Amino acid sequence: MDFTEDQIQRYSRHILLQDVGVEGQEKINKGKVLIVGAGGLGAPIALYLAAAGVGTIGIIDGDVVDLSNLQRQIIHFTPDVNKPKVISAKEKLNLINPDVNVITYQELLTAENAERIIRDYDFVVDGTDNFPVKFLINDACVIAKKPFSHGGILRFDGQTLTYVPGSACYRCLFHSPPPPNAVPTCSQAGVLGAIAGMLGTIQAAEVLKYLTGVGDLLTNRLLTFNAKTMEFRTIKSKPNNNCPVCGSHPTVTGLVDYEQAVCDIESHRKQK
């Protein structure tokens, strides 16, 4: 890959990094990353990856921008309300960096389309607030041997874990989805907007580390933080032999759409 003068200038702060250099930047530019969810986590992830020059960015989200999203989903602006999130996101990414090929999927990731969609990407990033899809991403990536970054936020807390084939997966830590309605979501419990940025940028850094091969990924470690105390902790984990998808006797061998606590959301929508 031959960089133009503009590209050398654009990516100069990466190229200057001894660990990255021209070679690392080329790897970033050749990278193909799928971001699931153009929301609180997906917004900073997409913005930083586009700015970094990730060659192909896929974004999947079936939702439209809502006024209540703007408190943290910084890729969407006030005039974008009611616009499909993937369109709103693509517009900003194209403006940040025309080098990036943005592919949009205005749909939900499901058991039916997951395998086909993730197949084309080097790395998948979970930016969803949705346990059925979190487990679906995990299962699809483990089965397809595709690396991915898990991310979750709630109230003042965040957690993230990176998976590469052979490392502990999300199910190694969290066996199966919580009972529907048991888990508060951000829409029910609230979330400090900046937390999404804190966690999303960590996930974006993991993607860039993966693409360039720099440093140690958050594999076999769950990073958690609490913004009230600003305490960060990494909890060491390892592949769980009893894991239903990557353990010695897997019971999850295909993809399923789990049910989730969406009745609350429906009632929220009715209140609008």
Next chain:
Amino acid sequence: MSKISVNGKAQEVETPISVTELIKLNNVAQPEMVSIQLNGEFVNREDYDSTQVSDADELDFLYFMGGGSRPQTPKVALRLCR
């Protein structure tokens, strides 16, 4: 009294104590939302009652966490809410 560690913080508890009792002792509001690692090994949920915690054990309570955007799976929603 035994000294154990929960999420990296020292705790004094009367042992023997089961994982279930320890969850209660730590005022976990929704026990179904916590995943427990004991000395680096995950404990199966069905074994919380029978798993005893002893002196110097290290436990990690891991909580389910969602994301930044509201859940958005209308298809599944309709199926569930029907």
